[in-house]
Amino acid sequence: MTHPINLPIHQVGNDDVRSEEILVTADPRYQDDPDNGQKTVIRAAPEDRLLVDAGPGTGKTHVACHRVASLIENGVPASRIWIVSFARTAVHEIRNRLAATLEDAGDAESVRIATLDSYAWSIQSGFSAEATLSGNYDHNIQKTLSKVLKDEDVRDDLRRTRHLIVDEAQDIIGPRAEFVLAIVDVLNAECGVTVFADQAQAIYGFTEDDALSGSNGVRLLDGLVARGFGRAALSQVHRTNSPELLEIFIGVRKKVLDDSVSAAKRGAQVRGEIVRLAHEYVGPTKNLRLAELSEAALVLMRRRCDVLIASSYNQDVPHRLRMSGLPPCVPRWVGLLFWDHIARKLTRSEFHIRWHERIANGHGIPSIDEAWTLLFEAAGESDTVIDLHHLRAVLARSNPPVPFTSPEFGEQGPIIGTIHASKGREAEEVCLYLPPTVGEGSNEEANEEIRVMFVGATRARKRLSIGDSPGTHSSQAEGRVWKFVRGGVQIEVGRSYDIDAEGLVGKSAFPTQADALEAQGVLIKKPIQQRLFASADKTVGWNLALKTRDNERVGVLSRKLKDDLTTIANMSGTWPPPSYLPFIRSAGIRTIAVRPDDPRREQLHEPWCSSGFLLAPMLIGFSRTKLGDKKT
Numbered sequence: 001m002t003h004p005i006n007l008p009i010h011q012v013g014n015d016d017v018r019s020e021e022i023l024v025t026a027d028p029r030y031q032d033d034p035d036n037g038q039k040t041v042i043r044a045a046p047e048d049r050l051l052v053d054a055g056p057g058t059g060k061t062h063v064a065c066h067r068v069a070s071l072i073e074n075g076v077p078a079s080r081i082w083i084v085s086f087a088r089t090a091v092h093e094i095r096n097r098l099a100a101t102l103e104d105a106g107d108a109e110s111v112r113i114a115t116l117d118s119y120a121w122s123i124q125s126g127f128s129a130e131a132t133l134s135g136n137y138d139h140n141i142q143k144t145l146s147k148v149l150k151d152e153d154v155r156d157d158l159r160r161t162r163h164l165i166v167d168e169a170q171d172i173i174g175p176r177a178e179f180v181l182a183i184v185d186v187l188n189a190e191c192g193v194t195v196f197a198d199q200a201q202a203i204y205g206f207t208e209d210d211a212l213s214g215s216n217g218v219r220l221l222d223g224l225v226a227r228g229f230g231r232a233a234l235s236q237v238h239r240t241n242s243p244e245l246l247e248i249f250i251g252v253r254k255k256v257l258d259d260s261v262s263a264a265k266r267g268a269q270v271r272g273e274i275v276r277l278a279h280e281y282v283g284p285t286k287n288l289r290l291a292e293l294s295e296a297a298l299v300l301m302r303r304r305c306d307v308l309i310a311s312s313y314n315q316d317v318p319h320r321l322r323m324s325g326l327p328p329c330v331p332r333w334v335g336l337l338f339w340d341h342i343a344r345k346l347t348r349s350e351f352h353i354r355w356h357e358r359i360a361n362g363h364g365i366p367s368i369d370e371a372w373t374l375l376f377e378a379a380g381e382s383d384t385v386i387d388l389h390h391l392r393a394v395l396a397r398s399n400p401p402v403p404f405t406s407p408e409f410g411e412q413g414p415i416i417g418t419i420h421a422s423k424g425r426e427a428e429e430v431c432l433y434l435p436p437t438v439g440e441g442s443n444e445e446a447n448e449e450i451r452v453m454f455v456g457a458t459r460a461r462k463r464l465s466i467g468d469s470p471g472t473h474s475s476q477a478e479g480r481v482w483k484f485v486r487g488g489v490q491i492e493v494g495r496s497y498d499i500d501a502e503g504l505v506g507k508s509a510f511p512t513q514a515d516a517l518e519a520q521g522v523l524i525k526k527p528i529q530q531r532l533f534a535s536a537d538k539t540v541g542w543n544l545a546l547k548t549r550d551n552e553r554v555g556v557l558s559r560k561l562k563d564d565l566t567t568i569a570n571m572s573g574t575w576p577p578p579s580y581l582p583f584i585r586s587a588g589i590r591t592i593a594v595r596p597d598d599p600r601r602e603q604l605h606e607p608w609c610s611s612g613f614l615l616a617p618m619l620i621g622f623s624r625t626k627l628g629d630k631k632t
C-alpha cells in the first residue's frame with residue numbers, strides 16, 4: 001500500500017522569527033578571560049576540595065568548564081572527572097560549553113556529565129545485573145545510597161574518580177544530600193571536589209505550585225562545611241552591565257541572605273528594593289501586552305496558574321510557555337520526515353531526498369547535516385543507516401534526549417514561564433510579576449518565597465520590569481490547575497497526556513484513514529491557531545472532540561482529561577462535569593513517536609500504525625466554561 005504525500009509540507013520553516021532568548025551556548029564572550037575570583041577556582045590544585053559561593057550571573061558554568069580544562073592540563077584523565085548538575089537542560093548546556101572550551105574533542109566526550117539522578121542510576125546499574133529503575137527517583141537515590149555505603153565494588157570504583165564537580169549544590173537536600181556526602185566520604189584523598197552554590201537561589205520546593213516540599217533534614221552545604229571544605233567566591237557579575245541590575249544581583253542578595261532580619265520584614269524589604277531598582281513598573285497581569293515585547297523577552301510568574309492567566313489574556317499573540325506539566329516538544333521536522341516511512345531502516349540518501357522534498361530552512365530547523373547527526377547519535381546503525389524503530393523508542397520516552405526537544409512550548413513569540421522552570425537561564429529583557437506580599441507563612445515558606453523572587457529578578461541581562469500578579473486562588477485536580485470564575489470555572493488544557501496518538505490518528509477518533517489524513521493536514525497547514533474548542537461527542541464515546549473554529553475535527557482529547565473534568569466536578573460539588581472547553585490554542589506542532597512495541601499502535605490508522613510518527617498540536621488553554629448544577 002502506498003501513501004501519497006499530499007500534506008502541505010513546505011511551511012516548516014519560518015524565517016520571520018528573529019532572535020529569541022539569549023542562549024548562552026553561542027555567546028562569543030566565552031573567549032573572555034576569567035576574572036580573578038574565577039581564576040582562583042579554575043587554577044586550584046586538582047585535589048583541592050572547594051565550596052564556591054557564587055551569586056547569580058557570576059559564571060558558574062563558565063568556571064566549571066575552565067576548571068575541567070585546567071584539571072586535564074594538570075594530568076587528570078578526562079574520563080575520571082564527573083560533573084553533576086541538577087537539571088537535564090543544565091547538563092546539556094555544560095556538555096555544549098565544554099566542547100567549546102576543551103581543545104581535544106575526545107576529552108570533551110570523555111568527561112562524565114550527569115544529573116544527580118542519572119549519576120545515581122549509573123552507579124547502581126554499573127554494578128548490578130538486576131538493577132531496575134523503579135521510576136521513582138527518590139527510591140533510586142535511596143537504593144544507590146545504600147550501595148555507596150556498603151558495596152565494596154561500588155566503593156572501589158568511586159575511588160577511581162579524580163575530580164567531582166557539583167553545580168547548584170544549594171538545592172541538594174534530604175536523601176540526595178546524604179548520597180553526595182556518602183560519595184565525598186568514599187573518595188580518595190587525592191580526588192578533588194569543586195562545589196558551586198548560591199544560598200540566595202536555593203529553591204527546595206520542586207514545583208511551581210508547592211509552597212515547599214520539605215527542606216527538613218540534611219543539607220549538602222552544611223555537610224561540606226562540616227567536612228572542612230575550603231571556601232572560595234565568585235563575586236564579579238558578568239550577566240549584566242546595568243547599574244540597577246548589579247545592585248539587585250549584589251546588594252539585594254546580601255539582604256536576601258541576612259537572617260538577622262525576620263523573614264516577614266526581609267520579604268517586604270527585598271520586594272521593595274526589586275521594585276525600586278527595576279527599570280519599569282508595568283502594572284497588573286491584565287495590562288501585559290505581549291505584542292509589544294520582543295522575542296527576547298521572558299515574562300516570569302510565580303505559579304503555573306499565573307502563567308495560564310497571562311497566556312489567556314494574550315491568546316491572540318503568538319508566544320511560548322515554559323513550565324512543568326507540558327509534553328516534550330520533539331520538533332515537527334521529525335514527524336514531517338517520517339510519518340509515512342514504513343520501512344524500519346532509513347539510508348542517508350533516502351533521508352536526503354525526504355529532507356529536500358519536505359523541509360524548508362527556517363527558525364528552529366537544523367541544517368540537513370545537523371539533522372542527520374542528531375538522528376545518527378540517537379539511532380544510527382551504521383554511518384549511512386538509521387534504525388527508525390530505535391529512534392521511535394528513544395523519542396517516545398517521557399524525557400526524550402535534550403538535543404531533540406525544545407525547552408519551550410510553542411514555536412514563536414516571547415516566553416511566559418514560571419520562575420522555577422527558568423532557574424539557571426537568562427534573557428535580555430525580563431518582566432517579573434510579583435505576588436502582592438512576600439514573606440508570609442511559616443519562616444521556611446517565607447524564606448523560600450524571598451529566594452524565588454530573587455531568582456526571578458536575576459534572570460535579566462539588560463532590562464527588568466516589574467508587574468503585580470494578583471495572587472489568585474486556584475486548585476489542582478491531578479496536577480491540572482483550575483479555579484472558580486464568575487459563571488463557572490477556568491480549567492487548564494494542554495497537559496502532557498491531554499492528547500495522544502490515538503486521539504490524533506486513531507481508529508476511534510477518525511472513522512477512516514482519509515479523515516485522519518485530513519486532520520493532520522489541517523495541523524500542518526495551520527500550526528498556530530486560536531480559538532480551538534473541545535466538546536463532548538457521542539461518536540467518540542462522549543470524549544471531547546477537538547475542533548477548529550471552522551468546525552474541522554483535528555483530534556479527540558484523552559480519556560484522562562475527561563476523568564480530570566469529573567474530578568473537578570466532584571471537587572466543586574457540581575454535576576455533570578463540564579462538556580465544552582472553548583478558547584484552546586495551538587502554539588505550533590510537535591512530533592509524537594510511538595514505540596514499535598506499544599500495543600496501542602494497533603489502534604492507529606495506517607501509515608501511522610507502521611511508521612510510528614505523527615504530528616500533534618501544542619495545546620495551550622485556560623478554558624473558561626460552565627459548571628453543572630450543585631449536587632444535593
Ligand SMILES: Nc1ncnc2c1ncn2[C@@H]1O[C@H](COP(=O)(O)OP(=O)(O)OP(=O)(O)O)[C@@H](O)[C@H]1O
Binds near residue numbers: 029055
Ligand atoms: N569571565 C567572563 N567573561 C565574560 N563573560 C562571562 C565570564 N564568565 C561568565 N560570563 C557570562 O556571564 C553570564 C552568566 O554566566 P553563567 O550563566 O555561567 O552564570 P551562573 O553563575 O551560572 O548564573 P546563575 O546562578 O544566575 O544561573 C553568561 O552570559 C556568561 O557568558
